[in-house]
Each structure stands twice: as structure tokens, then as C-alpha cells.
Amino acid sequence: LASLLDFTIGVVMLELVLLGRGELPGLASLATVPLLMLLLQLVALGAGFVSAALSVKFRDVQYVVPFLIQLLLYASPVAYGIAAVPTAVRRFYLLNPIAPLLDGLRAALLGRGEVHWTAIGGSAVVSVAMFAAGTLFFLYQDRQYADVI
Secondary structure, three states, X not given: OHHHHHHHHHHXXXXXXXXXXXXXXXXXXXXXXXXXXXXXXXXXXXXXXXXXXXXXXXXXXXXXXXXXXXXXHHOOOOOOOHHHOOHHHHHHHOOOOHHHHHHHHHHHHHXXXXXXXXXXXXXXXXXXXXXXXXXXXXXXXXXXXXHHO
């Protein structure tokens, strides 16, 4: 929740700068921000539940997770948009469930760019599935936590 508060403050500051430049996005695009953030949170929680459950059983997971997060950073459009990806591989790039969400978030906050709704729909399915699988895995492993810790 602290990161969400930090994100909200950053978005407000960004929108104030865009307002000063006369480039404020429409309310329709800003209305999609909570949905996209919810989907990103579901992916993060699902992956977090899985890594937490695995960290209890396998102590080396705590060293692997930061490496995987770094790989995910390069495989997701954090510092660049999907438009920067060559069109020949863009279809494969959009298979990353985080990529369309981040690009849609960028388009919604800046009010420009293309939103890939089909890819976001696929990401929504993956987000909910990841959250459900992570929650079930965490609860399944919960019976063994007391024995290990």
C-alpha cells in the first residue's frame, strides 16, 4: 500500500505537469488507470505468494527472485513503449502479461499512444489466474510452514 500511495502522488504530479503543458489526457483514459493497476497488483500478489511459499521451503529462492525481477524489468516496457519493439516480434512481446498492462497504463496517463485491448484482456485472464494459483499454492504450502520454520 505504501508503493500505491507513492504511485498516486507521482501520478498527481505528472498530471499537474501535463496540465501545465496543456496535454492533459481525457477522463475516459484516466478511468482505466485503476483497472490496469488492479491487474498489475494481482500479478504481483500471485507471484509474491508463490515466491514466499517457495522461500520457506527452499532458502535459495530469496537470491533468485531479485535476478528474475531484473529480467522481467528488461522484458517489460518500463523505460520504453511497445511501439519501440520491432513489429516482427511485437506479437511475441505482447505474450508477456505485464507488457500490455504497462503500455496501457502509459497510454492512459499520458493520453497518447495505442492501447492493445485484446492483449490487456489476455493479461487480465493471466493476472486473475496467477493470483488464484499463487493464493492456492500459498495456502496449500501453509500446512508445512510450521514444520520448516
